[in-house]
Amino acid sequence: MSKKTQSWAVPLIAVLLGMLLGAILMLAFGYDPYWAYVDLFNTAFGSVKNIGEILRAMGPLILIALGFSVASKAGFFNVGLPGQALAGWTASVWFALSFPDLPRFVSIICTVLVGLIAGGIAGAIPGILRAYLGTSEVIVTIMMNYIILYSANAIVRDGFPDSFMRSSEATNKVSEAASYQLGWFDGSRFNIGFFLALIAVALIWFMMKKTTTGYEITAVGLNPHAAEYAGMSSKRVIVMSMIISGALAGLGGTVEGLGTFENAYVQTSSLSIGWDGMAVALLASNSPIGIPFAALLYGVLSIGKTGMIGVPSEVIDVVSALIIFFVGANYIIKYYLQPRKKAVKGGKN
Template sequence: MMNNSSRIKALAVPVVSVLAGLILGAVIMVVSGYSPVEGYQAMLRGAFGRTYNIGEVFRSATPLILTGLGFSVASTAGFFNIGLAGQALAGWISAIWLALTFPDLPKIILVPLCIVIGALAGALWAGIAGFFKAQFGTSEVIVTIMLNYTILYISNHLVRYVLTDNKDATPKISENASLRTEFLRNLSGGSRLNMGLFLALIMIVVIWIFMKKTTVGFEMRAVGMNPFASEYAGMSAKKNIVLAMMISGALAGLGGVVEGLGTFENLYILDAAPAIGFDGMAVSLLGGGNPIGILLSAILFGTLKTGGLKMSSVDIPNEIVDVVVASIIFFIGISFAIRYIMDKFSPKKGEV
């Protein structure tokens, strides 16, 4: 168990990383001839100035919670699942396909079916990498990167030649398949906030209980810490590798379902795999893999993404927001250096 000093450091690292990222963003604004004060004020107005904006912050955070949880599960089991974007797209495709195929099914049946099929699609797509890792020791990083491109081209082909007649986007799904509700629309000033938020919050609780309170979760954590010792203790490393990747992919698939049924309500031609995959990795790293930390990190990223659109009102390019996000990720990536500095300047035990 962590002592108080370790807990403080664990909390301080992401806080310092965020502050350092914001400061670096401010420095870049100054060097580029922009006012960081005006820029960040515009960002806050863009995120919290209206009820609509607040709804969009939480709408943007929702899929990041799910993909962040997915990365956390794989990471806890000792794997770097860089294929979250492709797994999210697999879930997105499957949910839209089912929604367009059975548009008249009752909502109480169609929405759960779309959610389940989307999670299964993400799990199966991640399971490919898990299988090769378990059976042949193949790098999950290389396989998942390749799978990201594979599903991207599959998706674009399906949109153009299967789901439509040479069009760039599918028709909108029926109301029976949508995650949007009149209640949330009115509550959030007409934003795209949808029921996916509640799905994400449920998954936070489910994953915490699963990883901390179940035998399967314990085995995954054990395999992540030492696969050889776990195997010696009678745990199947191969089984847990595949299972961890499939659970990770299922969560990413749910992120894609939320984007498909809630945010866009269709599927369209993409130039690259969905950004929610890579942003979800950053959210998980910033949150330290902790479900609550992931929730808070996702809200922060939603604030940056949504509020950043308003920075153009003071003539600051939207790309500055990407610089700030990248800076935060950078400082998270060198968290060992932050810990080293904190250890260097913190008083040693026994010192007055």
């Protein structure tokens, strides 16, 4: 099987194996996997509103997954996506509440820029430390998640003016002009984040495949020393790739904040969309074209699991984890997809 065929066959097989093991798990605990999966897909696609919710869920996942893929192409494991997304969420809501009377088009443009900048700054910090001090981006981004989480919570509790607050731990909803929701799909929370995500897919694909910037990011990711020898500045590329990665995650958080919840509130833990976006990128093998399809699967699972009668929703979370496990262990799948050489009988003549 060619590498091009493996690029889509391996994730597909990983999905099937994950669902198969999920079915075995359900049987082990006394649940009927057939009807569980029937309920899941009937719920996901059984109403116009739920279809809108699936598309709504895809927006931030695609944006955050794109951010992870850019960092991965540069050779870095950006684990700071939840914090970068939360930075964009908090900053964009602050702007929307501060300027509620802006025309909708202007407000959307401004909040998109604010989310990009906030996420970009959050991504730049570990990028600079990695480029100039040689620190591990994994450790720094993990710590940045906690720094941003507790800082954002402090801002919500004590930083916002009292006029912005609905309670001690949640802000008012943003004005209609600042909201990303469109009211389509039978009143679902579908919003413009879906379209922003598709635009981002096209831009990142073009950047990585057709521009010098994309070539430099890929070259540094493959071999930073060879890239330096060829005249590229690996430090500049490292910082730039982390800024782009953080900016995309920040925009994903903006979409979640202004498109799904329409406010900011105290978070009890790191944003789950950050981790899910990372999983989406891994499932798509960091391909910008594959990311929307992986996000669609995650959207279907997240919306559909609410209708699995009698089956704990955590089972689907386990299925999602198993899918990522098989993607991560794709060498096992590739081993069985590779053609086998036939043994030569009779030895030499």
